[in-house]
Amino acid sequence: MMYGGSMIGMQWIIFIGVALISFLVQMNLQSKFKKYSQIPLGNGMTGRDVAVKMLNDNGIYDVRVIHVQGQLTDHYNPTDKTVNLSDGVYHSDSIMAAAVAAHECGHAVQHARAYAPLTMRSMLVPVVSYASKWLTWVLLGGILLLNSFPHLLLFGIILFACTTLFSFVTLPVEIDASRRALAWLDNAHITNRGNHQYAVSALRSAAYTYVVAALSSLATLIYYIMIFMGRRD
Numbered sequence: 001m002m003y004g005g006s007m008i009g010m011q012w013i014i015f016i017g018v019a020l021i022s023f024l025v026q027m028n029l030q031s032k033f034k035k036y037s038q039i040p041l042g043n044g045m046t047g048r049d050v051a052v053k054m055l056n057d058n059g060i061y062d063v064r065v066i067h068v069q070g071q072l073t074d075h076y077n078p079t080d081k082t083v084n085l086s087d088g089v090y091h092s093d094s095i096m097a098a099a100v101a102a103h104e105c106g107h108a109v110q111h112a113r114a115y116a117p118l119t120m121r122s123m124l125v126p127v128v129s130y131a132s133k134w135l136t137w138v139l140l141g142g143i144l145l146l147n148s149f150p151h152l153l154l155f156g157i158i159l160f161a162c163t164t165l166f167s168f169v170t171l172p173v174e175i176d177a178s179r180r181a182l183a184w185l186d187n188a189h190i191t192n193r194g195n196h197q198y199a200v201s202a203l204r205s206a207a208y209t210y211v212v213a214a215l216s217s218l219a220t221l222i223y224y225i226m227i228f229m230g231r232r233d
Contacts, residue, residue, distance in 0.1 A: 015223070018216045025208045032205045033072065036096035036198050037088055045190065047089035047097035054105040054184055055083070063108045067091075074100050076107035078122060083108055095191070099199040102185050103206070106177030117172045128166045131159040143227065150228065157224050164221045167214040174210045178203040 045053070051065045063081045067090040068074075074086050083104045089097040110118040135156065142153025182200060185191045191199050 015219065018212070018219050022209075022212045022216060025205075025212050029072075029205045029209055032202050033088070033096055036099070036202050037092065037094045039095045039195065039198060041093050041095050041098050041190070042192065042195065043190070044093055045098065046091055046093050047085050047101035048091070050098045050185075050190060051083050051085065051101040051105050053188070053190075054102055054181075055108060057184065057188060058105075058109050058112070060108055060112050063105075074104050076104045076111070078107075078111050078118075081108070081111075095195045095198045096202055098185065098190055099181065099202045100206075102181035102190070102199075103177050103203055106180035106184075107173070109180055110173065110177060115173070115176065117169055117176070121166065121169045121173055124162070124166045124169060127162050131162045135159050135163070139224065146227070153224070153228050157221070157228060160217075160221050160224060164214075164217040167210075167217045171210055171214055175207055178207060 041050075048065050048067075055061070055063055055065070063083060065083045065085065068084040068086055070086050071088055072086060073084070074089055075084050076082070077084060083101070085097075085101055085104065089100045107118065109115075138152060138156035138159060142150075142156045145152055182196075182203065185199055186196055
C-alpha cells in the first residue's frame with residue numbers, strides 16, 4: 001500500500017511539474033511573440049515577402065503563401081502545398097514575422113527535399129488521427145474494466161504510444177525547419193547583426209513548446225503503463 005501511494009504521489013508530482021513547465025514555456029513564447037512583433041525587420045519586407053523569397057531562393061515555385069486567421073496559427077500544409085501565415089505574420093514587417101514565415105518555409109523546403117523525419121511524420125498522421133478519435137474512450141474503458149478486461153487498456157496504451165511517437169518525430173522536424181530558416185535569414189541578409197539574435201530567440205522559444213509536449217506525452221504514457229502493470233491479477 002505504501003508503494004502504491006508513493007507511486008501515485010510521484011505521478012502527480014510529474015504531471016504537476018510538466019503542466020507548470022508547459023505553462024511557463026507558453027507564457028515565454030507569448031511574451032517573445034509580443035516583444036519581437038514590435039521590432040521592425042528594417043528592410044520593409046512583410047512575412048509574406050520573406051516567405052515568397054525563401055521559397056524562390058530554394059527553387060520552390062509550386063507552394064502558395066496564403067493568409068489565415070488567428071494568432072500563432074502559422075503552418076505548412078504538405079497536402080495542398082501552402083504556407084499559411086497568421087494575422088500577425090502575413091502583413092507584418094517585424095522580426096518575429098520574418099522568423100515565423102521562414103520557419104514555415106523551412107517545412108516546405110523539407111518537403112521538397114524529402115526530409116526523412118518529415119516523411120515519417122506525414123506517414124504517422126492518419127495513424128495518429130485514428131488514435132486520437134478513439135483514445136479517450138478506450139483509455140477510460142480500459143481503466144474501468146482493468147481487472148476484468150485488461151487488454152482494452154493495453155490497446156489504449158498502444159494507441160497513445162503512437163501519439164507519443166508522433167510528438168518525438170516532430171522534434172527533429174521543427175528543429176531542422178528553424179535551422180534552415182535561421183541559416184537562410186542570415187545568408188540572404190534578411191536579418192542583420194543587430195536583429196538576427198531576436199530571430200534565434202523567437203524560434204528557440206517555439207521549439208521549447210514541442211520539447212515540453214513530447215515530454216508531457218511520454219510522462220502520460222508511462223502513467224498508463226504503470227496503471228496497467230499495477231493491475232490486480
